[in-house]
Amino acid sequence: MRDANERLVLSLLRREPGRSKSEIARLTALSLQTVSVIMRGLEEDGLLRRLEPKRGKIGQPSVPMALDPEGAFSFGVKIGRRSAELVLIDFLGNPRGMLRRAYRYPEPTETVKFVSEGVAELRSSLSPEQDKRITGLGIAMPFELWSWADAAGAPREVMEAWRHRQIREDIQASLPFPVYVENDATAACGAELVFGNRDGIGEIGDFIYFYLGAFAGGGIVLNNSLYAGRSGNAGALGSMPVPSRDGPRQLIDVASLAALEALLISQGHDGSRLWSNPDDWDDIGSSVDIWMEQAASALAYAIAAASSVIDFEAAVIDGWMPPFERGRLVGAVRSALSRIDAEGLELPAVFEGTVGSNARALGAASLPLADRFLFGSGIIATRI
Numbered sequence: 190m191r192d193a194n195e196r197l198v199l200s201l202l203r204r205e206p207g208r209s210k211s212e213i214a215r216l217t218a219l220s221l222q223t224v225s226v227i228m229r230g231l232e233e234d235g236l237l238r239r240l241e242p243k244r245g246k247i248g249q250p251s252v253p254m255a256l257d258p259e260g261a262f263s264f265g266v267k268i269g270r271r272s273a274e275l276v277l278i279d280f281l282g283n284p285r286g287m288l289r290r291a292y293r294y295p296e297p298t299e300t301v302k303f304v305s306e307g308v309a310e311l312r313s314s315l316s317p318e319q320d321k322r323i324t325g326l327g328i329a330m331p332f333e334l335w336s337w338a339d340a341a342g343a344p345r346e347v348m349e350a351w352r353h354r355q356i357r358e359d360i361q362a363s364l365p366f367p368v369y370v371e372n373d374a375t376a377a378c379g380a381e382l383v384f385g386n387r388d389g390i391g392e393i394g395d396f397i398y399f400y401l402g403a404f405a406g407g408g409i410v411l412n413n414s415l416y417a418g419r420s421g422n423a424g425a426l427g428s429m430p431v432p433s434r435d436g437p438r439q440l441i442d443v444a445s446l447a448a449l450e451a452l453l454i455s456q457g458h459d460g461s462r463l464w465s466n467p468d469d470w471d472d473i474g475s476s477v478d479i480w481m482e483q484a485a486s487a488l489a490y491a492i493a494a495a496s497s498v499i500d501f502e503a504a505v506i507d508g509w510m511p512p513f514e515r516g517r518l519v520g521a522v523r524s525a526l527s528r529i530d531a532e533g534l535e536l537p538a539v540f541e542g543t544v545g546s547n548a549r550a551l552g553a554a555s556l557p558l559a560d561r562f563l564f565g566s567g568i569i570a571t572r573i
Contacts, residue, residue: 193564194219198227199236199256200564203383206255207240213254228254235322236260236280236562256280261562262315262323265554266304267373267547268295268330268356270403270447271464274550275307277314280558282384282551286311291464294343295334297354305363325367325557328357329376329549331404332422369556374400375424376552377544378408379415381505383555383563386543393502397495397537399426399488400548401508401518403464405444409499429494431487440491444484446509452476467509467546477514485521492522493529496536507542515541 197217202208208216214224231237237260240253260280267274273295277286288307292299304326312320335352361368371379377400399407407426409416416423427441442448450460453476462469470477492504506519519541526536544551 194223195227195231196562196564198224198231199562202237202254202256203563207253209243209251209253211251234260258283259319260322261558262319263554263557264308264311264323264326265376265550265552265556266307266326266328266360267376267549267553268300268328268334269373269549270295270331271461273300273303274547275304275311276547276550276554277311278551278554282380282555284547284551286314287547287550291461293461294347295351296347297350297356297359301356301359301363304360308364323366324561325369326360326364327369327371327376327553327556328360329371329373329553330356331406332372367557367560369553369560371553371556372406372421373402373549374398374406374427375408375415375417375421376556377406377507377548378410378424378552379555379559380544380548380552381507381542382410382413382415383559384544384551385505395499395501396503396505397426397492397499397501398424398505398542399444399491399507400542401444401446401484401506401510402549403445403447403450403509405441411499426491426495429491431490431494433483433487438487440487443487448484449476449480452480463509468511470511470514481514481518481521485518485525488518488522489525489529492526492539493531493534493536496531496534500535501537504537504539505542506539507544507548509546512541512545 198213201213201216210224210228211221214221228237235257237254238257240255243251243253258279258281263278265276265278272289272291275288276284278284290303335348357368357370378398381398394413396410397407398410399405405427408424427439429440430437431440431443433443446463450463453460453473456474456476458473458476488506495501506522508515519539523539526539542548
């Protein structure tokens, strides 16, 4: 575990790579001597690396510093209603390997097998030195997965088995490093916070986040930190009531990809294709347009309702979908939001997420890194 000042420096360099010691001292209010000692130690530990010196007109050239991608490695696994993913990332969040498995519904025993065998396979690609730098494995999954038997189209007895399995402990039993668990949508929000590209969004410290997978969910970021709430369930946006043609419904019933799958099936298409490849929505007909109109309206109302409680700077929307369709959806949400009576509110700007379809797995992988090295970038939860 790093001490507070080390975490402060590492967190700053994650957000703003290329800062020199003097710049970090100014931004952190630490003395230059303290920063020099910290950064020398972090460099010796292999967590920081020097970039090309910047030469000015006067004095010694400044030496920009950045996180060393070889400094730490982490695994993340997403357990979803229709598919599972396992990813290995480096210290910068770059995927070094990924495995994916689609299924009709998740089974506990098969999931544990997929993770343990997948971790062994991905570890075999690392050198001994890299293997020593694995910090842990994070799991992103819906809490109380057993309660979604009907919506997942799974046998009730299979889903009920999740109630009696301690999935974190089962996976931990086969691994030599710590295992963490977080709600899947909250983990995706954490991925946007830790690994997201802020170039197009800017320095936004407060935002509401939506991830549209098999079911819709989300998360809340306040003051550049994930906010989990009293019970870890803050940002349960899928449960938010929204208007629909059939009266008030929950966001999860309207904006989830499970709703698109049902629509595809009703029109004679193969709905299962949604889960095999998030980048392939070609030739699935007008179902996407119908779903997108309904989802955009529901998301706009959810954003407006949330904004009446917290003055968010932005709303970020991502999901298990092609980037082109995500862009269309965000455009439709902006249009729908402009038609809502928001007198008395300052509605947030709406942006596309920048992590993409793998946000849940990458968010899971960020949990060990956040626990070991960072400030305010992850919330560790262990309940199922």
